[in-house]
Amino acid sequence: MQQPTSPVPVGILGATGTVGQRFITLLSTHPWFTIHALGASPRSVGKAYKDAVKWKQTTPIPHIVEGIVVKTCEAKEFQDCKIVFSGLDSDVAGEIEEEFRAANLAVFSNSKNYRKDPNVPLIVPLVNPSHFSMIPQQQALFSPPLTSGFIVTNANCSTTGYVIPLHALEKAFGPLEAALVTTMQAISGAGYPGVASLDIMDNVVPYISGEEEKIEWETLKILGGVAESDSTEAHAIGGVLKSFDMHSQHPLRVSASCNRVPVIDGHTECVSVRFHRRPPPSPQQVREALAAFTPTAQTSGAPSCPRHAIVVHEEPDRPQPRLDRYFQDGAGVSVGRIRQCQVLDIKFVVLANNVSIGAATSSIINAELAVLKGVVRV
Amino acid sequence: MQQPTSPVPVGILGATGTVGQRFITLLSTHPWFTIHALGASPRSVGKAYKDAVKWKQTTPIPHIVEGIVVKTCEAKEFQDCKIVFSGLDSDVAGEIEEEFRAANLAVFSNSKNYRKDPNVPLIVPLVNPSHFSMIPQQQALFSPPLTSGFIVTNANCSTTGYVIPLHALEKAFGPLEAALVTTMQAISGAGYPGVASLDIMDNVVPYISGEEEKIEWETLKILGGVAESDSTEAHAIGGVLKSFDMHSQHPLRVSASCNRVPVIDGHTECVSVRFHRRPPPSPQQVREALAAFTPTAQTSGAPSCPRHAIVVHEEPDRPQPRLDRYFQDGAGVSVGRIRQCQVLDIKFVVLANNVSIGAATSSIINAELAVLKGVVRV
Amino acid sequence: MQQPTSPVPVGILGATGTVGQRFITLLSTHPWFTIHALGASPRSVGKAYKDAVKWKQTTPIPHIVEGIVVKTCEAKEFQDCKIVFSGLDSDVAGEIEEEFRAANLAVFSNSKNYRKDPNVPLIVPLVNPSHFSMIPQQQALFSPPLTSGFIVTNANCSTTGYVIPLHALEKAFGPLEAALVTTMQAISGAGYPGVASLDIMDNVVPYISGEEEKIEWETLKILGGVAESDSTEAHAIGGVLKSFDMHSQHPLRVSASCNRVPVIDGHTECVSVRFHRRPPPSPQQVREALAAFTPTAQTSGAPSCPRHAIVVHEEPDRPQPRLDRYFQDGAGVSVGRIRQCQVLDIKFVVLANNVSIGAATSSIINAELAVLKGVVRV
Amino acid sequence: MQQPTSPVPVGILGATGTVGQRFITLLSTHPWFTIHALGASPRSVGKAYKDAVKWKQTTPIPHIVEGIVVKTCEAKEFQDCKIVFSGLDSDVAGEIEEEFRAANLAVFSNSKNYRKDPNVPLIVPLVNPSHFSMIPQQQALFSPPLTSGFIVTNANCSTTGYVIPLHALEKAFGPLEAALVTTMQAISGAGYPGVASLDIMDNVVPYISGEEEKIEWETLKILGGVAESDSTEAHAIGGVLKSFDMHSQHPLRVSASCNRVPVIDGHTECVSVRFHRRPPPSPQQVREALAAFTPTAQTSGAPSCPRHAIVVHEEPDRPQPRLDRYFQDGAGVSVGRIRQCQVLDIKFVVLANNVSIGAATSSIINAELAVLKGVVRV
Structure with missing residues (x-):
């Protein structure tokens, strides 16, 4: 178990949606993670985050993300991220998260698409972090085996x-x-x-x-x-x-x-x-x-x-x-x-x-546990 | 089974409360029953109903009751009623309903006080009207036995x-x-x-x-x-x-x-x-x-x-x-x-x-059944 | 002022929407008007009304309309109607109502499209039915002049x-x-x-x-x-x-x-x-x-x-x-x-x-007044 | 203008009510003021605050006040307080606040009782703190003149x-x-x-x-x-x-x-x-x-x-x-x-x-201003 010694750059997919807004609110003051990249749908791409989002939280948009230019949800735009959080809608999450994993990115998803996958752990962080043990097998199924890419989902x-x-x-x-x-x-x-x-x-x-x-x-x-x-x-x-x-x-x-x-x-x-x-x-x-x-x-x-x-x-x-x-x-x-x-x-x-432990907070604790367990190397 | 051939005069206890207001709304257009007397707490007694009540229904006060002078909840004031409906609060219902029954009045109560009484039927009219068979025993316990007084409650x-x-x-x-x-x-x-x-x-x-x-x-x-x-x-x-x-x-x-x-x-x-x-x-x-x-x-x-x-x-x-x-x-x-x-x-x-079948409507159907079964003679 | 002596067939445009559902509820028991035709968007056309609608009223769908087959919103489908009520969305109301008027149908619209038209009366029936006097001029602008077609709107x-x-x-x-x-x-x-x-x-x-x-x-x-x-x-x-x-x-x-x-x-x-x-x-x-x-x-x-x-x-x-x-x-x-x-x-x-006098009820009273004034001949 | 150099002990009247709970929440982390005494109605007196209150805030009771024993709302119980905040109901606030003022306590009241008093400033702290200039006259009306007692109210x-x-x-x-x-x-x-x-x-x-x-x-x-x-x-x-x-x-x-x-x-x-x-x-x-x-x-x-x-x-x-x-x-x-x-x-x-700037927060800023202006000497 070891804590990171320098800030860990993270990305957020579906950053303008409700779950994305929660990820941003929580991560903007996170002790380990720093928001490095934001991805959203084409109509938001290229805009400053504050202009792309219809902010609906009861706390103001964190200053730190206001000016970040929104990117497309493609892995190449997130190569510098050690961790990617996905708040994507399930109608697009399947393909995008797959592409990110294949590009050796660690994906912590709030979407339902891979919850039933026999090689993807469905982790409620206060319950079954032991299921991280499935990650090596998930990576081994790829050819060549993935070195750092995987998907972990949290529950409904x-x-x-x-x-x-x-x-x-x-x-x-x-x-x-x-x-x-x-x-x-x-x-x-x-x-x-x-x-x-x-x-x-x-x-x-x-x-x-x-x-x-x-x-x-x-x-x-x-x-x-x-x-x-x-x-x-x-x-x-x-x-x-x-x-x-x-x-x-x-x-x-x-x-x-x-x-x-x-x-x-x-x-x-x-x-x-x-x-x-x-x-x-x-x-x-x-x-x-x-x-x-x-x-x-x-x-x-x-x-x-x-x-x-x-x-x-x-x-x-x-x-x-x-x-x-x-x-x-x-x-x-x-x-x-x-x-x-x-x-x-x-x-x-x-x-x-439901918007905290039931969604973004669980993804974030899962990512913290992955870092502590060395599943994500930082 | 027989229907009444002339209007049946009925009284309402707790007439200014929410359940009482429902009784009034439903009974004001009832095919058999006519509202004959209204009883409420001392601060309403002597006032015209429309001045005594803080009416909270979404239909206006029926004209027919606006001018009825509110009486005290004493049996002597309700002697001309064949049936008395009680929407009293449970903190007063016990004594008042008891006094009415003893005065040979048929009481159909929405209050909880007598629901657990081993001689009082607890009747959901669409379920167990057969429990009216308990009435003779309830009356026989009095000395002299009651001839027309009894209490029937409906359920929570x-x-x-x-x-x-x-x-x-x-x-x-x-x-x-x-x-x-x-x-x-x-x-x-x-x-x-x-x-x-x-x-x-x-x-x-x-x-x-x-x-x-x-x-x-x-x-x-x-x-x-x-x-x-x-x-x-x-x-x-x-x-x-x-x-x-x-x-x-x-x-x-x-x-x-x-x-x-x-x-x-x-x-x-x-x-x-x-x-x-x-x-x-x-x-x-x-x-x-x-x-x-x-x-x-x-x-x-x-x-x-x-x-x-x-x-x-x-x-x-x-x-x-x-x-x-x-x-x-x-x-x-x-x-x-x-x-x-x-x-x-x-x-x-x-x-x-809950305000219809769950309360006043059940009491009223119970009273209708009591008439049809001859438990109340009209 | 004269009342109709036989039932007046009416049509409803936008029949599956919220305003349309209100028109149906009100007209199903109307003393003069009988629902003759229902029009809605292409995805409802050809279906029985009860299968086309997602009914959201607190009273059940009137039996009388359950089986009516929904038509397209084209004037030829409504030729037998003396009056057409429109609860169309404003993005389609403009063209459709225009086509109906041109086909000599009397249109009573709840939509905003023609409210600002200098020849269309904007009538709140309890206020300015005198504005029906504009109808002849509205009809005269067509060539040949309309004999029975016109548009009357009610207000926001x-x-x-x-x-x-x-x-x-x-x-x-x-x-x-x-x-x-x-x-x-x-x-x-x-x-x-x-x-x-x-x-x-x-x-x-x-x-x-x-x-x-x-x-x-x-x-x-x-x-x-x-x-x-x-x-x-x-x-x-x-x-x-x-x-x-x-x-x-x-x-x-x-x-x-x-x-x-x-x-x-x-x-x-x-x-x-x-x-x-x-x-x-x-x-x-x-x-x-x-x-x-x-x-x-x-x-x-x-x-x-x-x-x-x-x-x-x-x-x-x-x-x-x-x-x-x-x-x-x-x-x-x-x-x-x-x-x-x-x-x-x-x-x-x-x-x-707002859903009664503020919408469908006003259109209906407007139509009643048009009948009484002979603006619609029945 | 000078800030206090040591903690200023304050009291709260009506401490178990909604306004009182807000005072406690805000003052429990205040940089200058420390909660020293809590007053409430007789049925709470003598109990630990946590047992006396039906806490209705979305943050837990501050640990710091849980064990404070609730006192009667009498000035003698608050002699060590430099400032007393009143969240009393208006039916009792009049007499109690008067007694506190007469005992030379500085009262910042959220109640309406003295708002119309010609010698009591009605201060919205972001608007008219200049009205503190009325305090000397308010004190001079007493015989002997008050040295530190006064009442300031905030607005509705x-x-x-x-x-x-x-x-x-x-x-x-x-x-x-x-x-x-x-x-x-x-x-x-x-x-x-x-x-x-x-x-x-x-x-x-x-x-x-x-x-x-x-x-x-x-x-x-x-x-x-x-x-x-x-x-x-x-x-x-x-x-x-x-x-x-x-x-x-x-x-x-x-x-x-x-x-x-x-x-x-x-x-x-x-x-x-x-x-x-x-x-x-x-x-x-x-x-x-x-x-x-x-x-x-x-x-x-x-x-x-x-x-x-x-x-x-x-x-x-x-x-x-x-x-x-x-x-x-x-x-x-x-x-x-x-x-x-x-x-x-x-x-x-x-x-x-309304529960912050519209109530307790205004009283607290008023008290801060009174300290800064030397109206309350600390």
């Missing part, structure tokens, strides 16, 4: 929030058998312009396209391990073959119901879980385990990692998005209302700031 | 919405084993002034005091049957002793998580259920059973009963409170998104208008 | 609301000298998808593109009269030349500040006015004059005309959009808080339902 | 926002003749619980009790000067008599229309002004004058004074409360849409964060 915003306490529970009490989650998701999760005001004011929309499938699938990849097999196929690439085991050692059933609610930022999720272990832990044991949870990302010294991965609330009516989403700059999650579930074992409420 | 607004499809499912597929419900409840459910705007705008409050317990308990009373025992105690009152069996024949576990969301009217609820029967019905079978459900209240000719007890939506993103809460004047419920649950058997979304 | 939603009390004041107290209006406009005024939820939740947007100019200009055309001149040009078309005088007899200065607020339906406007007459009327005189105002549209028997053109509220905190927008189905306006203005003479608040 | 939140640009305009272009302001005020301006959610969601309330009168009166006191008269009465207290001239040298007519809108924080105000000077300045001159405005508070070194008293926006649709209220921690105001007014001379939009 609604998945990220609740897998953090789920992981903490598995660490403390062994594998889960079932998880049932009902989400109440903020409008900012849909990007800009995103949700029409006529659709959401004084309303709940009990459906978000593709979201439930994402949660149900991503949870298994993230909470599962990395299996190794000594197959013929494995030998062909010079060693054992690694694969994500999708929690198959201890099958986990996940059921998600997703709702959009009139909240600007912050996904609130009601979660019920059942453990394999009988008898299950008590609410009090769960409370203590969640409060005590310390992710490896924290001990490894990643600067954007929150001090408290999980804040456990004792008040009966917390967490609430409006009051709790800004705590620790939204880098941790808040859990409350831990109590017995009459149907499964334990139920609780989790709140995660 | 969040319970009402989801027990309707649950009942339809049990009717079609036999008993349920488990139900897990996560609610997203409208602010009007908390009365007026109720929820402070600073607490709910751009926010979700994942807690409503006492609400989860109400749902978990009321569901069992409503969906359960009426048992008869031939005990000594029963003989003491001259017959078999009836009691609500709390669904004990086929134990049902219920787990509720209640949230307040920034919606004005309409409770949206995400429900997962598990059946005793194996294999369970398919989503398509559930869809058909819910659409086909016809409550006895409907066939018996209660005029406020909705034409469709359950409207099944095929669109992927419905029901939504803002679009669907006014359908059938809010007297039915809307169900959508019927699909497999990975943890239990089937999951779906239900929407109920 | 924010203009409509406040010119009604302004007109009532001029009728009672003579010409105004200045009007200063600050609007708080509902999101539905921007159509669908319209305003992004991220732009308006917990926010005010103090700008609506082009809106202030529209109010400032339209007010003068609507409140002004029709002048006649005996010029050479006039003789060329065989008579006197009529023109809208833009209130030039008594110059009126209008200043508008337009804001978008998080309200679904209903524009609230704070208005201050100064009269030419000195001393100006007192608040009490203004109150009485507004309450007494009876538009000619009402006495002429237009069925959609509200019973009270202006409802004057005495409560200190009314009108409010959520409580007052539905009164009289939104066909009238509500005025309250009439009081002295320290800078001009009198100030007050006016509320108009 | 809606007044504060718009008098800052008005003052800047008068400084640049001479006296104003008329100002017409329409406000769209945030719910937090009404305190907690304040506005019921049922009253404001999807709504505008065009009335705030007493608010318009406050704006119309306070504006004159703040923008006016301090007159001196050499009367008999003056001699009685040993010198000239000072009085607030209420802008009487150049009469200014002010008309306010106040609305509550569904915005959490930030008052947006549409302002039209007329100058005495003819011709009036152009929009461009106004733009430049506002951008160049530097209040004396800024040059004098008050640490909480914003760097830009007025931020002038060039974008057509700004300022907006959600995006601009946090800039400079809400200590300045934002102005945009400067343009000609057809009725008066110039119109523009101003946004002020």
Whole structure:
């Protein structure tokens, strides 16, 4: 584990979009990374960033990026970057991120395109940084093998929030058998312009396209391990073959119901879980385990990692998005209302700031961890 | 079953409150009932209704009640009423409703005070009007036995919405084993002034005091049957002793998580259920059973009963409170998104208008059923 | 003035849009008009209406239109219609309405395209139906002159609301000298998808593109009269030349500040006015004059005309959009808080339902008036 | 002008209320002031602050105050404080603040009780700190004269926002003749619980009790000067008599229309002004004058004074409360849409964060200025 000794130049793809604006806000004061290049769609290319963007953050555009001239999203324009963050829309992210990886650039993507790729780690930094172990295999698949290029994705915003306490529970009490989650998701999760005001004011929309499938699938990849097999196929690439085991050692059933609610930022999720272990832990044991949870990302010294991965609330009516989403700059999650579930074992409420830990913040901590682990050499 | 041949005079307790205003709006055009007396707290007594009330409905005060002089909530003032509807706050409802019952008045209450009373039916009119069979026993407990006085309550607004499809499912597929419900409840459910705007705008409050317990308990009373025992105690009152069996024949576990969301009217609820029967019905079978459900209240000719007890939506993103809460004047419920649950058997979304079927409308249909069944003689 | 003796077939252009949906809702129960043809953009053509539309009203699609096959917006498809209502977007309304007029169809348009045309009346039905007198001149400009084709537009939603009390004041107290209006406009005024939820939740947007100019200009055309001149040009078309005088007899200065607020339906406007007459009327005189105002549209028997053109509220905190927008189905306006203005003479608040009197309802009353005046022969 | 050389102990009255919570948040990191004592109502007295308060800020309770034991609001409990900030409700502020002043404590009050007192300065720190000159006369009225006790109030939140640009305009272009302001005020301006959610969601309330009168009166006191008269009465207290001239040298007519809108924080105000000077300045001159405005508070070194008293926006649709209220921690105001007014001379939009510059921040800057001017000796 070692920290960089000089500033690490980074690039941002999709820099004018909402996720891009968050990357810029967070990276403009980052202790290690300096914004070196910004990429966006053709209509922004060649303009100063401040003229290309319709800035929608509640803090002003950082002075440091105002004058940066926006580039096309081509790898040749980002050759001096050690790390590239992608906030691209999924309709273009696939090809562009592929081109960047092939050009030996380290891509940390917030897009969904490669999350299901069997060689791309889907990393929630407070949960499964161990999945970085897949990078060598991902690079070895290229010919010649990539030396520094790879793609790492972070999870869907609604998945990220609740897998953090789920992981903490598995660490403390062994594998889960079932998880049932009902989400109440903020409008900012849909990007800009995103949700029409006529659709959401004084309303709940009990459906978000593709979201439930994402949660149900991503949870298994993230909470599962990395299996190794000594197959013929494995030998062909010079060693054992690694694969994500999708929690198959201890099958986990996940059921998600997703709702959009009139909240600007912050996904609130009601979660019920059942453990394999009988008898299950008590609410009090769960409370203590969640409060005590310390992710490896924290001990490894990643600067954007929150001090408290999980804040456990004792008040009966917390967490609430409006009051709790800004705590620790939204880098941790808040859990409350831990109590017995009459149907499964334990139920609780989790709140995660979808634009922070649910998006850009996770990509950035992932990049910090990659530096600390030497996956990105700086 | 017989309809009244002349107008039935009714009274309203708590007439200036939000529930009272709803009773007035609905009863002002009722085909059978005519508003005869209005009762409210001392500071309103003696005033014309229009001067006593801070009217908050989106339709104007019905002309017919504007000049009615508000009375105290004492039974002697309501002697000419065949039926009394109570929209009283629970801190006063207990004593007042008791006094009215003792004075041989038929009380249909929206308050929670007597819901747990072992002799008071808790009736969701589209589900368990069979529980009216408890009335004779309730009356027999008085000395001398009451001839026309009794109390019937309707359920909590969040319970009402989801027990309707649950009942339809049990009717079609036999008993349920488990139900897990996560609610997203409208602010009007908390009365007026109720929820402070600073607490709910751009926010979700994942807690409503006492609400989860109400749902978990009321569901069992409503969906359960009426048992008869031939005990000594029963003989003491001259017959078999009836009691609500709390669904004990086929134990049902219920787990509720209640949230307040920034919606004005309409409770949206995400429900997962598990059946005793194996294999369970398919989503398509559930869809058909819910659409086909016809409550006895409907066939018996209660005029406020909705034409469709359950409207099944095929669109992927419905029901939504803002679009669907006014359908059938809010007297039915809307169900959508019927699909497999990975943890239990089937999951779906239900929407109920908490100020209509969830409150005053249920009391009124209960009163209509009581007339049709001869429980109230008109 | 005569009412039609048989149903009048009407068509609706832009039938799948928000204004089109309102036209359909209102016309489906209209006492004179029957929906005969629906026109929409190519992607809807050939589909049954219920399959073409994404219905967003709080009442279900009227059964009567569900199966109507949507047509292209070409005049030949609407030849059997006596009246055509246009809810087209302004980017296509210009050409299409022109083609319909040329084909001798009577077009009542909610679009802005022809509002500034010197031969097209801009009619707020409760204010200036006298401007129908311009129709013959509009028809005479064609060669051969049109026999039944013409275009009449209604005003911008924010203009409509406040010119009604302004007109009532001029009728009672003579010409105004200045009007200063600050609007708080509902999101539905921007159509669908319209305003992004991220732009308006917990926010005010103090700008609506082009809106202030529209109010400032339209007010003068609507409140002004029709002048006649005996010029050479006039003789060329065989008579006197009529023109809208833009209130030039008594110059009126209008200043508008337009804001978008998080309200679904209903524009609230704070208005201050100064009269030419000195001393100006007192608040009490203004109150009485507004309450007494009876538009000619009402006495002429237009069925959609509200019973009270202006409802004057005495409560200190009314009108409010959520409580007052539905009164009289939104066909009238509500005025309250009439009081002295320290800078001009009198100030007050006016509320108009932008999707009713501010849009489709005005077009429909205009068409009713055209029938009653014989401008449309039925 | 001199800065304190050691920490200045301060007290907060009404410490558990919303304004009190803001005082605590701001003062917990103040460079000069340290929180020494907290006062609240009897039911909080004796409890640790964290147990007494229902904390509603989006940042956690500062650790520094969590354990402070809440005291009664009596001067004897605050004798060690050099400055006392009052966030008391107006129903108790009158007596308590009076008692504190009489005990020679310097009171900076956010309450309205003494704003109209002819000897109490009503100071918007970016506008009229010159009114501190009234303090000696205020002290001289006591017998014996007070040596260090006095009361200074800040203005109503809606007044504060718009008098800052008005003052800047008068400084640049001479006296104003008329100002017409329409406000769209945030719910937090009404305190907690304040506005019921049922009253404001999807709504505008065009009335705030007493608010318009406050704006119309306070504006004159703040923008006016301090007159001196050499009367008999003056001699009685040993010198000239000072009085607030209420802008009487150049009469200014002010008309306010106040609305509550569904915005959490930030008052947006549409302002039209007329100058005495003819011709009036152009929009461009106004733009430049506002951008160049530097209040004396800024040059004098008050640490909480914003760097830009007025931020002038060039974008057509700004300022907006959600995006601009946090800039400079809400200590300045934002102005945009400067343009000609057809009725008066110039119109523009101003946004002020009502919980910052509109409340606690102003009290704190006033206290800083009092220290710098030696009015409070530290």
